[in-house]
Amino acid sequence: MLNQQNKSHNKLVGKLLLVVVGMFGFGFALAPMYEAFCNAFGINGRFVDIQKGSYDATVATDKMQLDKDRTVTVQFTASRNQNLQWEFRPMETSITVHPGEVREVKYYAKNMTGKTVVAQAVPSIVPGQASKYFNKMECFCFTQQTFAPGEAKEMPLRFVVDSGLPKKISTLTLAYTFFDTERRKVKDSAKIETNMRLAIKAR
Amino acid sequence: MSDHKPTGITRWLFTTNHKDIGTLYLWFAFIMFLVGGAMAMVIRAELMEPGMQVVDPLFFNSMTTMHGLIMVFGAVMPAMVGFANWMVPMMIGAPDMALPRMNNWSFWILPFAGTMLVSTLFMEGGGPAFGWTFYAPLSTTFAPASTDFFIFAVHMLGFSSIMGAINIIATILNMRAPGMTLMKMPLFVWTWLITAFLLIAVMPVLAGAVTMMLTDRNFGTSFFDAAGGGDPVLFQHVFWFFGHPEVYIMILPAFGIVSQIIPTFARKQLFGYASMVYATAAIAFLSFIVWAHHMFTVGMPVAGELYFTYATVMIAVPTAVKVFNWTATMWKGSMTFETPMLWAVAFVFLFTIGGFTGLMMGVAPADFQYHDSYFIVAHFHYVLVTGAVFAIIAGIYYWIPKWTGNMYDERLGKIHFWWSTISVNVLFFPQHFLGLAGMPRRIPDYAVQFAEFNFMSSIGGFAFGAAQLLFLYIVIKCIRGGDKATDTVWENPEGLEWTIPSPAPYHTFETAPKVK
Numbered sequence: 001m002l003n004q005q006n007k008s009h010n011k012l013v014g015k016l017l018l019v020v021v022g023m024f025g026f027g028f029a030l031a032p033m034y035e036a037f038c039n040a041f042g043i044n045g046r047f048v049d050i051q052k053g054s055y056d057a058t059v060a061t062d063k064m065q066l067d068k069d070r071t072v073t074v075q076f077t078a079s080r081n082q083n084l085q086w087e088f089r090p091m092e093t094s095i096t097v098h099p100g101e102v103r104e105v106k107y108y109a110k111n112m113t114g115k116t117v118v119a120q121a122v123p124s125i126v127p128g129q130a131s132k133y134f135n136k137m138e139c140f141c142f143t144q145q146t147f148a149p150g151e152a153k154e155m156p157l158r159f160v161v162d163s164g165l166p167k168k169i170s171t172l173t174l175a176y177t178f179f180d181t182e183r184r185k186v187k188d189s190a191k192i193e194t195n196m197r198l199a200i201k202a203r
Numbered sequence: 204m205s206d207h208k209p210t211g212i213t214r215w216l217f218t219t220n221h222k223d224i225g226t227l228y229l230w231f232a233f234i235m236f237l238v239g240g241a242m243a244m245v246i247r248a249e250l251m252e253p254g255m256q257v258v259d260p261l262f263f264n265s266m267t268t269m270h271g272l273i274m275v276f277g278a279v280m281p282a283m284v285g286f287a288n289w290m291v292p293m294m295i296g297a298p299d300m301a302l303p304r305m306n307n308w309s310f311w312i313l314p315f316a317g318t319m320l321v322s323t324l325f326m327e328g329g330g331p332a333f334g335w336t337f338y339a340p341l342s343t344t345f346a347p348a349s350t351d352f353f354i355f356a357v358h359m360l361g362f363s364s365i366m367g368a369i370n371i372i373a374t375i376l377n378m379r380a381p382g383m384t385l386m387k388m389p390l391f392v393w394t395w396l397i398t399a400f401l402l403i404a405v406m407p408v409l410a411g412a413v414t415m416m417l418t419d420r421n422f423g424t425s426f427f428d429a430a431g432g433g434d435p436v437l438f439q440h441v442f443w444f445f446g447h448p449e450v451y452i453m454i455l456p457a458f459g460i461v462s463q464i465i466p467t468f469a470r471k472q473l474f475g476y477a478s479m480v481y482a483t484a485a486i487a488f489l490s491f492i493v494w495a496h497h498m499f500t501v502g503m504p505v506a507g508e509l510y511f512t513y514a515t516v517m518i519a520v521p522t523a524v525k526v527f528n529w530t531a532t533m534w535k536g537s538m539t540f541e542t543p544m545l546w547a548v549a550f551v552f553l554f555t556i557g558g559f560t561g562l563m564m565g566v567a568p569a570d571f572q573y574h575d576s577y578f579i580v581a582h583f584h585y586v587l588v589t590g591a592v593f594a595i596i597a598g599i600y601y602w603i604p605k606w607t608g609n610m611y612d613e614r615l616g617k618i619h620f621w622w623s624t625i626s627v628n629v630l631f632f633p634q635h636f637l638g639l640a641g642m643p644r645r646i647p648d649y650a651v652q653f654a655e656f657n658f659m660s661s662i663g664g665f666a667f668g669a670a671q672l673l674f675l676y677i678v679i680k681c682i683r684g685g686d687k688a689t690d691t692v693w694e695n696p697e698g699l700e701w702t703i704p705s706p707a708p709y710h711t712f713e714t715a716p717k718v719k
Contacts, residue, residue: 009301009373016369020407027411027441031426034437041504122432128502179431 066100067163074161075173078107085113088178091154099163106154107140109178111147118181120144121155126173133162134172144181208709216311219303221288222707226606227310228285229599233675235277235317236592240668242270247630247664253651263647264332265324271335272353275453276360277317279587282595283456284309284367287395290602291371293700293707294389296380296716301373309366316359323349323356334645336446339427339438343419351420354413361406368402371395380699382718386480389698390473393480394459397487401448401455404491409445412438436501443494451490454554454586455483457594458525461547464601465529467696468544469536475528482521482528489518499570508567515565519558526555541693542616546597549624550590557585560635575645578638584631589624596623596674603681604688608706611681619677622670629663 074097076090087110097103111117121141125131136142140155147153161172208214218224245266249257258266288306292299300306323330328347331337342350375396379388388396415426415438425431427438458479466473473479496515499508529551538544560582564570573579604610633656638644642653649657688705699718703711 005377008377012373012376013302013369016372016403020365020369020403022407023404024407024411027408027444028415030408030411030441030444031415031433031437034434034440122429124429129504177429 065163066098068098070099070163071096072099072161072165072169073171074103074159075171076105076107077173077175079175079177080179086110086119086178087112087152088176090176097161099161099165102137102158102160104138104156104158106156107176108152108154109145109147110152111149113180114149116149117147118144119147119178120181121176121178124175124177126175127169130165130169130172133165134174135160135162141176217307219299219307220709221292221300221303221306222606222709224300224306224310225285225287225289228281228288228313231310231313231317232278232282232285232595233678235273235281237671237675238321239270239273239278240671242266242273243664244668246270247661249647250649250657251661252658253649253654255648258647260647261329261332264334264645265330267645268331268334268337269321269324272320272331273317274587275335275449276357277313277320279453279591279595280364281313283395283398283453283591284364284371286391286456286460286595286598286602287367287371289606290700291374291392291395292378293703293711294392294698295375295378295383296699296712296718297374297378298710298713298715300370301378302370305366306370309363309370312359312363316356316363319352319359320356323352326352336442337416338442339416339419339435343416343427346420351417354417357413358410361410364402364406368399368406371399372403375399380712380715380718386477387718389459390462390476390479390483391456391459394455394462394483397483398452398455401452401487401490405445405448405452408441409449412441412445415441436498439498439501440495443497444491446497447494448487448490450583450586451486453591455487457550457554457591458483460594460598460601461529461550463698464543464547464597465532465551467601467693468541468547469533469538470694471532471536472697473528474531474534475524478524479528482524485521486518489514489521493518496565496567496570499567500574512565512567516562518565519562522558526551526558541600542611542613542620543597543601545617545620545624546593546600549620550593550597553585553589553593553624553628557582557587557590560585573638575643576638577634577642577644580644581631581634581638584634588631589627599678602700603678604692605700605705605707607682607685608688609681609683609685610688610692611677611685615673615677615680619670619673622673623667626663626666626670630660630667631663633657633659633663 073094075094076092078088078090080086080088087108089108091106091108095103095105107121109119111119123136123139123141125134136157136159138156138158140157145153145155208220209218215223215227218227245258246263249255249263288300291297326347326349328349330349331342331346331353333341333346337353375388375392385393415424418424419426419428419433425433427433427435429435462473462479493511493514495503495507495511499511503511533548540548560578564573564579564582600611600616637653637656637660640653642649642657690704691701692705693701699712699716700707702716
């Protein structure tokens, strides 16, 4: 009787452990699911491949109905990943465009780390709903960029705002973050925290 | 082999006895409750007046963070597991838990995990200071080095909970006495069966979340780092996929305890037993599909806000079924108000207040005002302190005569009740007003217009904290002696645990009882 009970315990515990392992995997599966969900519904500033923008250039030509009656302000910002010693900024911070009009702007980047860095820019558009109407035809964010020590580059971005952009949106902000593809965590977080503490004390 | 029990420290270290392990869990929970409570006192001391007086802001943030983590993972959850260990075998007529050695292990992990968690406060750079929800990137990019110890502590706590849950499920499904069908089980056993399933479903997701944090921090992954193609909002989704079921993990066993106590003192059967079971299951199911109501303000599409609003408000239906059933159980009952009943009735009343504020915040457009304000602080303290903690205290008063063989001091018990119930409302009720007036949570300093309500709240906090020291005294006094309890303890209570002698012998139901 006792033996039999042990056997049924083992069977049940085995099943329950399967659930545990499965749910651990599910936790990780939430990451690609989240990505897929955002891509499918065009939310969170993600539409199709984040690196490529929404359409490639040939498709974009069909969408280029020039709408002279409407203007949209496009703002540009840039930020560095916190470990990266960079100069990185847009050459123009704000321009006004008509939907359907192809425009080109440049970003400036300079490697100040003293070593060769392969960097990748990651775009993000605010408001998120506008991201699927912002078509990048050419972008430095499509590829990784190699910078020699001290090298500076002007990097082009050619884009067109789709005339289907909802009427309520009149301003778009395009933000780029630059990060080192081979970044290693060099930061000593304890040190950062201690400095914060000291700063607070000093105040 | 009448009632032989091992002696000395090894009794507790090597024990596989469900009653010993239940006792260990409950004492661990009580100690952590006092530790977490001491942190709450620091918080209330700092907030008593505007301006910075007692601690520096970073330490204040560590206090709010550790208070939350310790109360959730160190106090409420282990206390509920302690009740399960003590009562589930006795309620279903089983001699012990299904897997006694694993049971020993799942408890003894806890003190180590708890110590590691608390030790982070003494590390260079300070303890975790990012809130108990440890949102990325605060907990990844900007967190102190001690965060890795916090992560490991959460892993260990998760292991302990999962093993405990598996043990409880195996006990309930395989070891019921002949005739104890599922629909004859006491409601406490039912709520714990469902809670245990929630635990094995979501604790691994939490383990996944902290593992992702660990690799983001130390091994160059970018799950939550936007610069590397990840997304901090993903963290919130993963966390709350765990976090929402987690709040029901803390409250469902409390529902079970209250459902045992109210019928005893109303001298009526529990009204709507079957609907209670189905309501519990419905709440558990809904808990998996409402998580994003904790993050209405992250910038969700309108469709998402609508869905999560409707799904959330739906939880009110099964919860209301429970509240109506407790009320109907009391209706026209011959009620008496011994200490356990006082706590149980206060639970029904005050938990419902917390439930209503939950409904307010479940509605997306309204939530934008309440989000991250003291309103949410008031809400979750009503459901967790006057909800879960009140039920735990009620349960201890209800069963401690069975555990120790002695009656607790009824007069002191009543003083403890009134003192706690009045002070807890002085403590948390003004926080509703603070939140509606715009005071944000997790801040050490605030604008002067919030001064009066904060002062009141702090006074209530100190009084409530002191009341729990009285509780400690009452418990110790009861263990050391007192009027002898009868075997049934109360007047005709229902359940197998009242058919055995008081105090409960070390081994019970070695031959299974027959259940009609």
